[in-house]
Amino acid sequence: MIELLMPVRLSDQVCETLAASFKLHRLWEAADEAAFLASIAPRIRGIVTGAGILSDGRALRIDGPFMAQFPALEIVFNLGVGYDTIDAAWAAERGILVTNTPDVLTEETADTAMGLLLNSVRQFPAAERWLREGRWEKAPFPLSATLRGRTLGILGLGRIGKAIARRAQAFGVAIAYCGRHKQDDVTFPYYATPLELAAACDILLVAAPGGPQTRNLVDRAVLDALGPQGILINIARGSLVDQDALVEALQTGVIASAGLDVFTHEPHVPAELIALDHVVLFPHIGSATHETRRAMARLLVDNIEAWASGKPPLTPVPESRLARIGPR
Numbered sequence: 001m002i003e004l005l006m007p008v009r010l011s012d013q014v015c016e017t018l019a020a021s022f023k024l025h026r027l028w029e030a031a032d033e034a035a036f037l038a039s040i041a042p043r044i045r046g047i048v049t050g051a052g053i054l055s056d057g058r059a060l061r062i063d064g065p066f067m068a069q070f071p072a073l074e075i076v077f078n079l080g081v082g083y084d085t086i087d088a089a090w091a092a093e094r095g096i097l098v099t100n101t102p103d104v105l106t107e108e109t110a111d112t113a114m115g116l117l118l119n120s121v122r123q124f125p126a127a128e129r130w131l132r133e134g135r136w137e138k139a140p141f142p143l144s145a146t147l148r149g150r151t152l153g154i155l156g157l158g159r160i161g162k163a164i165a166r167r168a169q170a171f172g173v174a175i176a177y178c179g180r181h182k183q184d185d186v187t188f189p190y191y192a193t194p195l196e197l198a199a200a201c202d203i204l205l206v207a208a209p210g211g212p213q214t215r216n217l218v219d220r221a222v223l224d225a226l227g228p229q230g231i232l233i234n235i236a237r238g239s240l241v242d243q244d245a246l247v248e249a250l251q252t253g254v255i256a257s258a259g260l261d262v263f264t265h266e267p268h269v270p271a272e273l274i275a276l277d278h279v280v281l282f283p284h285i286g287s288a289t290h291e292t293r294r295a296m297a298r299l300l301v302d303n304i305e306a307w308a309s310g311k312p313p314l315t316p317v318p319e320s321r322l323a324r325i326g327p328r
């Protein structure tokens with residue numbers, strides 16, 4: 001039976017499905033994780049993972065040293081489109097594949113982004129709190145900013161960024177974008193740097209992949225360029241934004257507001273952010289519906305079953321498509 005390691009707990013549905021066909025090792029159940037890993041390491045051929053926290057509170061990283069423990073490792077399966085916790089380039093150099101779950105969560109995540117955007121501009125969560133706290137009896141809720149006439153700058157115009165752009169266009173919002181390259185099939189104005197994009201838009205929305213290449217792309221200078229009426233939305237990864245600089249910018253009025261689904265050290269959200277009533281905070285729920293999580297789990301399992309039956313996995317990440325696969 002093929003032996004798989006699951007370092008962090010994924011849904012019961014995924015665990016049960018896999019346990020029916022594979023020997024599934026659940027790291028979070030081990031009393032002594034190091035001893036447990038040492039005992040199973042030579043037999044592990046696949047790692048099945050997703051965003052998660054190890055039992056000692058550290059964020060899980062499937063990096064070179066972690067993967068190097070498993071001499072027979074062939075593949076790492078990620079539940080989620082973002083695979084910044086996995087060193088896919090290190091894996092590719094060694095012929096180890098990585099898969100993710102793209103597409104099936106695109107529309108859901110774009111819906112969440114629109115929710116954050118409307119909530120941050122119009123301050124709907126604060127308005128609702130106002131009513132529930134009985135304050136409407138004494139005074140109307142203060143007027144908010146408007147989406148009318150605003151420009152949305154999308155940092156990272158990939159699948160999710162484009163799905164957000166389609167929605168924003170239906171709201172009558174002008175779009176601009178920044179990415180590694182200008183895209184020939186896109187007519188929105190292109191800016192080569194986050195700084196230029198921030199200067200040209202009112203709402204800066206982060207939808208680019210996480211990882212070392214995009215760390216702190218949104219820094220103090222970008223927030224300054226966004227300006228006092230500006231709003232930052234982050235639906236991607238906390239690592240793309242300098243969170244300390246963001247907190248200070250929100251506290252001092254450098255920008256007007258923010259809508260955040262992701263944070264630097266999830267699930268920890270700094271008290272300074274929570275204290276800001278005009279900032280909208282979601283607990284990383286971009287893809288978190290029954291239907292979409294089911295579709296993601298299905299694609300994860302389909303990848304595993306394809307590989308186990310000797311077929312190519314369905315959705316390898318770009319690094320893996322370039323990998324030299326073969327006997328090691």
Ligand code: 8YV
Pocket residue numbers: 050051079080081082083105284286287
């Ligand atoms: C999930 C995500 O929260 O797909 C991603 O990259 O961030 C989310 O859909 C997460 O990956 C679940 O493991």
